[in-house]
Amino acid sequence: MQANRLTPLLLILPGAGFIFVFLAAALGMTALQSVGLYSLVGESSLTAEHWKSLYDKAFFDSFLFSFKVGIASSFGTLLFAYPLALFLRRRRFGTRIINSVIKIPLFVPALVAAFLILNVLAFNGVLNSVLMGLGIIDEPLRLLNDRFGWNVFIIQIWKNLPFELLIISATLQTIQTDVEDAARNLGASPLQVIWHIVLPLSVPGILIAVVLVFILTFGDYAITRVAGPVYPSSLSVLMYTKAFTLQQWGAAACIGMVITVASLIFVAIYARAARAIEEMRT
Amino acid sequence: MSAVIRICSMAISRRKSFVTALRLDQLVRRYAGFTAVDDLSLEVRKGELVTLLGPSGCGKTTTLRMVAGFIMPDSGDIWFGDQCMNDVPPHRRNTAMVFQSYALFPHMTVAENVAFGLRMQKCPVDERSRRVDEALDMVSLTGLQDRRPAQLSGGQQQRVALARAIVTRPNILLFDEPLSNLDAKLRVKVRLEIRELQTRLGVTTLYVTHDQGEALAISDRIVVMNKGRIEQIGDPSTIYRFPRTSFVADFLGAANIIEGRVIGKGMVDSPVGKFAVKSETPLAAGPVKMSWRPEDMRLASGTSGNSIVARVRSVVFYGNFTELEVDSSGHLLRVQANSDFKPNVGDTLTFTIDANRIQIVE
Amino acid sequence: MSAETFPISPQDKPRPGLAHFITLLIVALLFVWTAVPLFMAVMWSLVNPDDPWSPPAVLPPSFSLAQWEYVFTYSEIVRAMLTSFALAPIVTILSFFLSLPTAYAIGRLDFPGKDALRILILLPIVLPAMVIAMFLSRTFHAAGLAQTFLGLVIGHTLLSMPYMLRILATSFESIPQDVIDAAKNLGAGRVALVREILVPMIMPGLLAGAVFTFITSLEEFNLTFVIGTPTFQTIPTVLFDYLGYHFVRTNAAVVSIILMVPSIALLFIAERYLKSEYLSSAFGKL
Numbered sequence: 001m002q003a004n005r006l007t008p009l010l011l012i013l014p015g016a017g018f019i020f021v022f023l024a025a026a027l028g029m030t031a032l033q034s035v036g037l038y039s040l041v042g043e044s045s046l047t048a049e050h051w052k053s054l055y056d057k058a059f060f061d062s063f064l065f066s067f068k069v070g071i072a073s074s075f076g077t078l079l080f081a082y083p084l085a086l087f088l089r090r091r092r093f094g095t096r097i098i099n100s101v102i103k104i105p106l107f108v109p110a111l112v113a114a115f116l117i118l119n120v121l122a123f124n125g126v127l128n129s130v131l132m133g134l135g136i137i138d139e140p141l142r143l144l145n146d147r148f149g150w151n152v153f154i155i156q157i158w159k160n161l162p163f164e165l166l167i168i169s170a171t172l173q174t175i176q177t178d179v180e181d182a183a184r185n186l187g188a189s190p191l192q193v194i195w196h197i198v199l200p201l202s203v204p205g206i207l208i209a210v211v212l213v214f215i216l217t218f219g220d221y222a223i224t225r226v227a228g229p230v231y232p233s234s235l236s237v238l239m240y241t242k243a244f245t246l247q248q249w250g251a252a253a254c255i256g257m258v259i260t261v262a263s264l265i266f267v268a269i270y271a272r273a274a275r276a277i278e279e280m281r282t
Numbered sequence: 283m284s285a286v287i288r289i290c291s292m293a294i295s296r297r298k299s300f301v302t303a304l305r306l307d308q309l310v311r312r313y314a315g316f317t318a319v320d321d322l323s324l325e326v327r328k329g330e331l332v333t334l335l336g337p338s339g340c341g342k343t344t345t346l347r348m349v350a351g352f353i354m355p356d357s358g359d360i361w362f363g364d365q366c367m368n369d370v371p372p373h374r375r376n377t378a379m380v381f382q383s384y385a386l387f388p389h390m391t392v393a394e395n396v397a398f399g400l401r402m403q404k405c406p407v408d409e410r411s412r413r414v415d416e417a418l419d420m421v422s423l424t425g426l427q428d429r430r431p432a433q434l435s436g437g438q439q440q441r442v443a444l445a446r447a448i449v450t451r452p453n454i455l456l457f458d459e460p461l462s463n464l465d466a467k468l469r470v471k472v473r474l475e476i477r478e479l480q481t482r483l484g485v486t487t488l489y490v491t492h493d494q495g496e497a498l499a500i501s502d503r504i505v506v507m508n509k510g511r512i513e514q515i516g517d518p519s520t521i522y523r524f525p526r527t528s529f530v531a532d533f534l535g536a537a538n539i540i541e542g543r544v545i546g547k548g549m550v551d552s553p554v555g556k557f558a559v560k561s562e563t564p565l566a567a568g569p570v571k572m573s574w575r576p577e578d579m580r581l582a583s584g585t586s587g588n589s590i591v592a593r594v595r596s597v598v599f600y601g602n603f604t605e606l607e608v609d610s611s612g613h614l615l616r617v618q619a620n621s622d623f624k625p626n627v628g629d630t631l632t633f634t635i636d637a638n639r640i641q642i643v644e
Numbered sequence: 645m646s647a648e649t650f651p652i653s654p655q656d657k658p659r660p661g662l663a664h665f666i667t668l669l670i671v672a673l674l675f676v677w678t679a680v681p682l683f684m685a686v687m688w689s690l691v692n693p694d695d696p697w698s699p700p701a702v703l704p705p706s707f708s709l710a711q712w713e714y715v716f717t718y719s720e721i722v723r724a725m726l727t728s729f730a731l732a733p734i735v736t737i738l739s740f741f742l743s744l745p746t747a748y749a750i751g752r753l754d755f756p757g758k759d760a761l762r763i764l765i766l767l768p769i770v771l772p773a774m775v776i777a778m779f780l781s782r783t784f785h786a787a788g789l790a791q792t793f794l795g796l797v798i799g800h801t802l803l804s805m806p807y808m809l810r811i812l813a814t815s816f817e818s819i820p821q822d823v824i825d826a827a828k829n830l831g832a833g834r835v836a837l838v839r840e841i842l843v844p845m846i847m848p849g850l851l852a853g854a855v856f857t858f859i860t861s862l863e864e865f866n867l868t869f870v871i872g873t874p875t876f877q878t879i880p881t882v883l884f885d886y887l888g889y890h891f892v893r894t895n896a897a898v899v900s901i902i903l904m905v906p907s908i909a910l911l912f913i914a915e916r917y918l919k920s921e922y923l924s925s926a927f928g929k930l
Contacts, residue, residue, distance in 0.1 A: 008755040015746025015809050016761055022802045023767055026780035033782070087670065098671055104678050107907040109863035111883050112900040116681035119688065119893065126684050158681070212770065219772025222865050226887045236774040243778060256775040263771050270770070271763055352825055372828045379829045385822035389844040398840070402831030450830060 027260065033253035050250030059255070061232035066259075069149055069234065070218035073156035074164075074210040080157070081164035081209065085172055086194065088165075106162040113159040114226045121151055151227045152234075156217050164209040171205020172198065174280060204280070207273035211266045219259045235259050302363070303328040303486040304349065304454055309358035311344055318344045319355070320510035331480050331487040335497040336507035337533070342490045345507075346456055349488060351375050362453055373402070378447035379456040382463065384439045386431040392418070392442050393427035399450035417449035420479060437468055444476065448483060455480065457489040461496065469493075473500050494534045498522065506530050527644045531573040538579075538615045539643070540572045548637075554610040557588050560638040573643045574635050576605065576618035582634040590615070590633045594625050608633070682904075688897035711894040721899060724877040731793075731878065732861040735800040736808075739857050740850070742801070743809040748842075750809075751816025769806045776802075777867040784871060791875040799867040804860040808853035815849025816842075859907050879903045 032038040036047035084102075088095055105113065120127050131137045175198060183193045224234035233241065235255055243252035304326040311319040319341040326332045334342035347353045349360060351372030360367045367375060378399065387395050393414055400410045418424050421441040431439055440460060447455060460476070461469045477500040480487050491497055497504050498518045506513045506521065506529070514521060514530045525531035528539045542552030544565045550557045550572060557572065559565065582589050592608035592615060599621065606617040606625065617633065625631060692708040715721055746765075750758065768776065780799060781790055789795035819842070827841045865880040873881050879902055886896040 008749045008753050011745040011749035011753070012761065013745075014742045015744075015805065016764060018742050019765060019768060019802065019805065022780060022798060023764075023771075023776070025783040026776045027771075029779040029782045030775060033779070038782075084670075098674055101671075101674055101678050103911065104682075104908065107859060107911045108682075108904055109865070109880060109907070111865055111880055111887065112685075112903055113681075115883070115887055115896050115900050116685050119684050119897070120681050122893075126680065158677070215770050215772070219774065221774040222884065226884070236772060240774060240778065249782075252778070256772075256779060259772045259775055267763065267767070267770055271759075350825075350829055352828075372825070373831050373833050376831075377829065379826065381822050381826060383820065383822050385820065385826035387823060387827070387841065389847075398827070398832075399830035402833075402836060446826075446830070 030253050030256040030260065033249055034257045036250055047250075050248075050254045053248070053251050054254050054258075058232070058238065062235050062238040063258070065149065065232040066218050066224075066235040069152055069156070069220075069224070070214045072153050073160065073217040074213040076153065077157050077160045077164045077213055078206065078210055081161055081168055082206070084161075085165055085168040086198070088169060089172055102162050102165060104162070105159050106166075108159065110159060110220070110222050111226065114155050114223045117155045117158055118151060118227055121154070149224070149228050152224050155223055155227055156213075156220075159223075160213045160216070164213060167209040167212070168202065168205050171202045171208075171277065174277070175201045201280070204273040204276040208270055208277075211270045211273070215263045215266050219263060301327055302361075303330075304488065305359075305361040306345070306349070307359040307361065309345065309348060309355045309360070311341075311348065311353060311355050317510050319348070322358070322507075322510070322512060324505060324512070324515070326486055326488065328486050329484040330502045331477065331489060331500060332503050332505060333489045333491060333497040333501040334505050334507055335491060335494060335533070336513075337492060339509075340507040341510040342492075342507050343458060346379075346458055346488060346490045349454065350377050350379050350456055376450075376452050377454045377456055378450050378452035379458060380440075380443045380447050380460045382459045384431075384443040384460075384463075386439055386442055386446075388431055391428050391430055392423070392434070395431070395442055396446045396449055399446065403450065413449050414445075417445040420448065421445045421475075436463055437472065440464065440472065444479070448479065448485070452485065455485045455487040457487065457491075459491055461491070461493070469496070470499075476500065498534065504534075506533060508533075523641075525573060525641055525643055528571055528573060531641065531643050536576050536616055536618075537573045538576065540613065540615075541569065542572060543569055554592075554613050554615070555588070555590050557635070557640060558637045559640045559642065561642055565642065571643050573641045574639050576616040577603075578639040579615070579617045579633045579635050581619075582632040586634045588635050588637060588640075590635070592631060592633060594627050594629045594631060597625060597627060599624075685897045685900050685904075688893055689901055691894055693894075711898050715895050715898040719882060719895065719899075720877045721879070721882055721902065724879050724882045725902070727872075727876050728862055728878040728880075731796060731800055732858045734797055735804055735861040736854050736857045738797065738801050739805040739808045740854065743805055743812055743853075747809050747812035748816050750813040752819075765806050765809050767806075768802050773803070773866040774870075777870040780867070781871045790871060793876070796868060796872050796876060799871055800861045800864055803864060803867060804857040807856040807860060811849050811853040811856065812846060815846040819845050855910050859910060862906060863903065 029038065034050055036050060037044050088098060108116070119125055122128070128137075179201075180193050180197055183197050184190075188196065219236055220234060221236035221240060225237050225240075228234060228237070232238075236259065239252045239255040239259070242248045242255065302325050304324075306322055306324040309319050309322045310317070322341070322345060324332070334345060336342050344353060348355050351367070351370065355368075362375070387398065390398070393411075396414045396417055397410050400413060405413070414427075415424070418427065421444050423438065423441050423445065426434070426438065426442075431442070434442065440463075443460070457476070461473060464472060473496050489497075489501065501518055503515060503517050504521050505515045508529050514526050516524075521530065522534055525534065525537070528537070531537035531539065540552050540554055542550040542557070544567050545551045545556075548559055548561070548565060550559050550565070550570060552572065559572065579590070590610050592610035594606055595609050595614070596607040598605045598607075602621060604619045604621050604623050606619060608615050608617055608631070687704055689711050690707040690709070691704045691711060692706045693710050694708075749755070750761065777799070780802075781795075784790045784792075784795045784798075789798070823845075824837065824841060827837055832840060862878075863880060864878070865884065868876070868878050869881050869884065872878065879899065883896060883899040883903060886892055886899055
């Protein structure tokens with residue numbers, strides 16, 4: 001029973017309106033500056049030169065780097081999160097402790113997580129101390145500042161593990177145990193149940209978790225700036241450098257557009273997956 | 283002269299409204315593609331318990347919700363006494379509803395739940411707590427005032443819902459399949475308690491259920507509904523004994539429905555035999571439908587009229603009776619017999635039925 | 645089918661000892677994985693400057709609060725803490741009032757474009773933060789809002805409100821229609837309905853949303869960095885300083901702990917409310 005058709009519109013105005021206005025401002029500015037308009041340095045004119053300037057090694061290397069880190073982080077986390085989620089499905093002894101402890105990195109901000117892991121992996125960090133103490137290595141390892149970006153990768157996994165775990169756990173909960181029991185009743189071993197029943201049914205949840213972490217890590221600035229290699233930098237770091245150091249705001253805007261569009265594509269995938277979950281639930 | 287007539291008709295209508303607590307006048311409610319309630323008219327007397335009975339989708343719940351004010355009829359009127367309720371919102375109708383899901387407020391204690399309606403009525407605090415205790419006592423839940431709904435069993439939650447409804451002394455009490463979530467034995471017990479309570483309070487009640495046993499057990503009158511329309515209204519024994527349509531015959535209890543032709547005064551010819559039928563109005567020639575109950579069929583002794591020869595197809599023991607499925611000339615009939623009666627499958631038996639136990643139905 | 649056709653296979657028999665051992669192993673590994681980095685940070689913040697700590701020692705030789713004193717005396721941390729703890733509650737309250745009506749509409753009303761709306765609300769937290777930060781700051785520059793407190797408030801609210809909104813919307817949605825009908829049936833008009841039913845029933849979600857929003861604002865970096873510094877510093881921007889060019893491990897450790905303590909404290913206080921339903925409802929649904 002709705003009072004009138006206007007009511008929903010009025011109600012959504014404060015929250016949605018606020019988000020819409022400022023998001024549109026930010027993204028609009030990005031789009032405009034990428035084609036040369038609204039430039040705060042120099043002339044404003046519609047131009048494609050900023051886009052053309054992107055066609056260089058730095059950009060492609062950064063793109064590849066960010067993409068690589070994104071895929072590695074999201075799937076790497078999945079590798080740990082999924083089995084853990086399966087393990088935590090049934091209530092056993094120890095489930096509660098695990099659940100509390102595992103949530104901690106969720107509330108550790110990205111910068112702190114970067115520091116914490118760097119600290120452990122550092123030349124004079126605890127990892128080296130322990131390895132040397134155990135006699136596994138003679139000299140401390142130089143793990144930081146490598147080209148592949150291992151530390152970024154490890155930091156992202158540390159930070160995002162509880163996140164993926166929660167999403168996947170929630171998805172697994174929607175799979176009724178009755179369905180699994182039916183499969184076992186029909187002769188499937190526990191492993192087969194997971195492979196044939198649980199895994200396919202949890203695909204939407206997996207997609208959501210992976211997509212969200214990918215977007216976060218693909219467009220990340222803070223962690224890669226602090227822990228990543230100097231070259232190649234992540235796309236966001238490149239964007240920042242072009243803007244604030246080189247004052248090439250147009251080029252920076254173009255990079256911004258690229259990151260945004262890539263993220264939007266993945267948001268679309270997320271939306272499809274989320275809708276699939278809703279349908280499964282009803 | 284016209285003044286006299288006017289005064290008389292006013293007197294008559296006021297008396298009528300004193301007696302008629304609820305009147306539904308040609309209610310119609312449509313949804314996309316189908317008509318949920320189709321020209322429904324009904325009068326309920328003060329203090330009466332009227333049950334809307336029918337299968338799911340027949341429109342009974344829609345009707346109930348229109349009385350409560352949650353759904354607006356597309357056309358037709360709803361009268362509480364002499365007041366037209368069409369434009370009155372639900373919170374001002376002074377009805378009280380017991381929901382199928384109980385709909386208890388999860389964040390309030392039992393006492394707060396029951397007191398809610400009284401608070402809305404701005405009842406003063408001491409009177410409020412007295413009436414709450416009284417209501418809880420009536421449903422045998424004294425002592426549970428401070429519990430939360432989540433701590434109660436299903437049966438207890440149901441009683442709280444009941445107490446919450448009656449404490450406000452509503453004009454009309456509404457029940458929406460309140461017993462569906464209880465197990466069978468509890469259902470039988472609670473429905474009688476509801477009936478006792480309702481009689482004691484004398485509150486006009488509209489009760490919705492799909493369970494015919496429930497309807498027969500507690501109602502003053504039953505309104506059998508099908509596809510948005512009323513099939514028949516009557517008190518339980520009349521409706522059971524004299525169903526007017528095959529739907530009513532089959533919905534309330536079981537029925538054997540046989541098609542035949544009228545072949546003389548009070549005689550019907552059918553594939554399963556010739557029958558003498560007693561009916562109030564003389565039977566017009568032509569096709570008719572006969573209906574009789576499985577428990578009214580007896581084994582024929584000697585040459586009684588109205589005989590049916592049939593072969594036993596199945597025998598099922600139900601504890602307090604035996605149900606036989608018998609085949610007479612290709613027509614399957616159900617017979618309810620004494621539990622000691624154990625014929626063999628394949629036996630051919632002769633049954634008989636009293637003329638006044640055969641109903642002519644539409 | 646006789647029993648011999650499908651014998652119970654050996655791996656189906658339960659082995660409690662092994663299961664327990666594996667569980668313990670996993671708990672231990674998780675503990676190490678999660679706690680050791682935290683522990684190390686605490687250790688580094690307590691290093692005695694007169695007694696340096698270097699490998700292969702696993703723990704510092706002696707402890708002192710000197711690093712803490714140093715940070716509090718010589719850095720911008722106090723100013724940053726004031727800013728952070730001024731911003732977070734303001735942002736939380738603003739987010740609450742902005743989200744409430746919208747959450748109600750999404751949770752309980754039906755209208756066209758609801759799905760698109762849900763995605764819109766999700767965008768601030770899934771779109772790349774640095775892009776939004778940089779180009780919102782450009783817009784603010786044009787509007788004179790750069791380097792202002794108001795600009796920070798707007799920016800933080802933009803990034804934190806989606807959490808509050810989604811959790812509140814789920815809370816509203818989960819109120820059974822029957823309960824609302826029962827309240828109306830018993831005489832509750834619109835005001836009483838809100839006061840007696842809606843507000844109490846969304847309270848847990850409200851608190852969860854508030855915690856989320858508060859923490860998100862406290863930890864927010866990208867936007868504050870671009871729009872706020874150098875005029876305003878928050879705890880994350882100070883930390884970034886210490887992680888960048890002036891990498892002093894001990895200072896970074898101290899600031900990290902300052903940043904983590906409120907977050908983890910709120911986590912444990914709100915553990916009752918922060919059921920996985922809220923967290924996954926913040927992300928897992930459309």
